[in-house]
Amino acid sequence: MKTKISYFLLFAILLGATSFSSPFHLNGDPQKALTLAGSNIELSDNISDPPVNNDVEMVFLSFSEALDKITVKENVKLFRIGAKGSETEVPVYTRLDRNNPALLQIYAKPVLKLKDGEAYRIDIGAGLKSTSGASVRTAFSRYFATNASIDLKGTGNTAVKRNKIVIISDIHLGIDSKFAEIKQNYSNLVDLVKHVGNAPDVKELVIGGDLMDQWFIPMNYPTPKDERAFVDAIAANNKEFVNAIVAIIKEGKIKVTYAPGNHDLTVTEADIARVFPGINQSRGNIQGLGEYVTGDKNSIVIEHGHKYNFFCAPDPVSIKKTTGKESSIMPPGYFFTRIATSSLTQGKPKTENTFPVYDVDKNDKEQVLLNYYYMTWKGILETLPVKEKFSEKVIVTNIDGMNDTYAMADVIPQYDATKKKFSVKVYDGLVTSWDKRQEVNGVKVKIPTTEAILGANDDDLTDLQSKVQYFDTDASKRIVVFGHTHKAKVLPFKNLKGEKTIYANSGTWIDHSLDHPNSTFVVITEGGDESPLSFVNLYQYYGNGSFTRWGKAQAILY
Numbered sequence: 001m002k003t004k005i006s007y008f009l010l011f012a013i014l015l016g017a018t019s020f021s022s023p024f025h026l027n028g029d030p031q032k033a034l035t036l037a038g039s040n041i042e043l044s045d046n047i048s049d050p051p052v053n054n055d056v057e058m059v060f061l062s063f064s065e066a067l068d069k070i071t072v073k074e075n076v077k078l079f080r081i082g083a084k085g086s087e088t089e090v091p092v093y094t095r096l097d098r099n100n101p102a103l104l105q106i107y108a109k110p111v112l113k114l115k116d117g118e119a120y121r122i123d124i125g126a127g128l129k130s131t132s133g134a135s136v137r138t139a140f141s142r143y144f145a146t147n148a149s150i151d152l153k154g155t156g157n158t159a160v161k162r163n164k165i166v167i168i169s170d171i172h173l174g175i176d177s178k179f180a181e182i183k184q185n186y187s188n189l190v191d192l193v194k195h196v197g198n199a200p201d202v203k204e205l206v207i208g209g210d211l212m213d214q215w216f217i218p219m220n221y222p223t224p225k226d227e228r229a230f231v232d233a234i235a236a237n238n239k240e241f242v243n244a245i246v247a248i249i250k251e252g253k254i255k256v257t258y259a260p261g262n263h264d265l266t267v268t269e270a271d272i273a274r275v276f277p278g279i280n281q282s283r284g285n286i287q288g289l290g291e292y293v294t295g296d297k298n299s300i301v302i303e304h305g306h307k308y309n310f311f312c313a314p315d316p317v318s319i320k321k322t323t324g325k326e327s328s329i330m331p332p333g334y335f336f337t338r339i340a341t342s343s344l345t346q347g348k349p350k351t352e353n354t355f356p357v358y359d360v361d362k363n364d365k366e367q368v369l370l371n372y373y374y375m376t377w378k379g380i381l382e383t384l385p386v387k388e389k390f391s392e393k394v395i396v397t398n399i400d401g402m403n404d405t406y407a408m409a410d411v412i413p414q415y416d417a418t419k420k421k422f423s424v425k426v427y428d429g430l431v432t433s434w435d436k437r438q439e440v441n442g443v444k445v446k447i448p449t450t451e452a453i454l455g456a457n458d459d460d461l462t463d464l465q466s467k468v469q470y471f472d473t474d475a476s477k478r479i480v481v482f483g484h485t486h487k488a489k490v491l492p493f494k495n496l497k498g499e500k501t502i503y504a505n506s507g508t509w510i511d512h513s514l515d516h517p518n519s520t521f522v523v524i525t526e527g528g529d530e531s532p533l534s535f536v537n538l539y540q541y542y543g544n545g546s547f548t549r550w551g552k553a554q555a556i557l558y
Contacts, residue, residue: 068130091108147537179341191545204257212263301477465482478499519541
């Protein structure tokens with residue numbers, strides 16, 4: 001009898017021990033919580049800011065402990081979020097990793113890559129438990145987005161919706177290929193335009209300024225005698241590009257829009273219409289400026305961005321003192337660029353030009369500002385010297401009411417050692433009229449003059465204007481695209497309502513872009529009635545329909 005009791009007790013003890021260590025234990029340990037430790041994709045607990053993931057084939061969730069297999073199926077769900085907040089459950093396979101049962105693998109059923117350009121939610125139920133009995137305690141959700149893709153080779157479904165806006169800028173088509181800034185990248189540019197024209201999902205192509213370059217020309221180059229001849233000469237030197245754009249316009253499937261930049265500041269609406277018949281143009285009240293508002297909700301703004309730059313914004317105030325014409329608007333950046341082009345074509349030669357030692361009256365506001373203006377000129381000319389003397393009349397103009405041949409000394413502030421003051425012949429009054437220029441040019445939030453002069457070469461100052469001028473003043477604008485700086489990027493911001501917004505810079509196509517990529521373009525993908533998200537991607541083009549994503553894509557929820 002004792003033996004039977006002993007065996008019974010031993011059996012009970014063994015059964016209890018086995019039950020305690022069983023992988024199917026469901027009672028839970030109230031002292032422990034099962035937590036999500038990581039994932040193979042980026043996740044967020046905020047649907048309004050879903051992280052964008054490229055090519056999601058599966059989702060791996062790593063937990064703090066080995067999972068109880070029995071509790072997985074009913075407590076792990078995947079949903080696709082529709083345009084108006086609708087939710088559709090996505091059938092999935094779930095599997096625990098054999099070597100690491102804390103790793104949960106989730107595949108769509110059937111096993112296919114998750115659809116691009118969509119918003120998803122993963123729900124984890126409170127009933128999910130570990131083999132030790134720990135539970136998540138409180139149900140939670142995580143959100144993510146699958147990045148939108150673009151079909152530039154035209155190999156996809158031609159019945160897809162046209163929901164993409166392609167933005168290129170800072171192309172800088174030149175009048176003479178001997179010194180034009182785009183030569184090596186030109187064939188790829190033409191190739192991109194042709195592929196965009198054949199893309200089944202593109203609805204708009206926007207050229208965001210600096211299309212034709214009337215600035216990057218050596219000082220003594222014999223420029224055409226009038227604006228029309230100038231534009232026609234640039235077009236004639238770039239027939240392949242012009243023909244590719246005109247072909248898209250004629251086909252009528254893709255809307256093509258042009259907004260002016262500073263290097264094509266004085267190119268008129270009639271000039272562009274003559275070269276590109278049927279093109280849409282976005283122009284403001286001032287020649288050389290334009291803000292293009294587009295998108296399903298008119299929430300996208302595309303402009304060049306030069307109107308926030310002291311040296312590149314139209315100058316309808318001071319230059320007319322020199323030309324005597326009310327229509328003149330050419331800013332001093334034009335002369336900077338002419339001199340810089342000569343320096344580069346001359347190979348940055350040694351120069352006999354020198355700069356005076358001077359003293360500035362710090363109590364004279366105009367003199368202080370002229371000093372800042374002079375310092376910028378000095379920095380440019382020390383970096384990009386020229387063989388010509390400052391006093392030589394070498395800058396041939398024939399543009400914007402200027403018909404004289406100017407010396408560099410005409411546009412660089414000159415210091416009078418006797419009076420101990422700076423003065424300037426061309427652009428007299430420039431430094432004291434910046435506020436007026438901004439008012440005339442329609443700048444909503446004025447940039448202080450000192451900040452504008454000293455920050456003219458600061459790309460961050462230009463980028464920040466997307467927030468200052470748009471996101472902080474108009475909650476309806478959610479995506480802003482500039483060019484101008486040549487530095488391609490995509491950045492998230494917040495607007496005055498605390499909503500996520502996106503700024504992008506479309507970069508440049510010039511051959512030498514220093515520390516940033518060239519041959520870049522931005523693609524905005526709108527969700528429309530299929531997805532609540534709009535995506536902004538930056539790409540670099542390699543030719544023959546090939547490209548790569550550059551930087552991190554961003555998405556916003558409407």
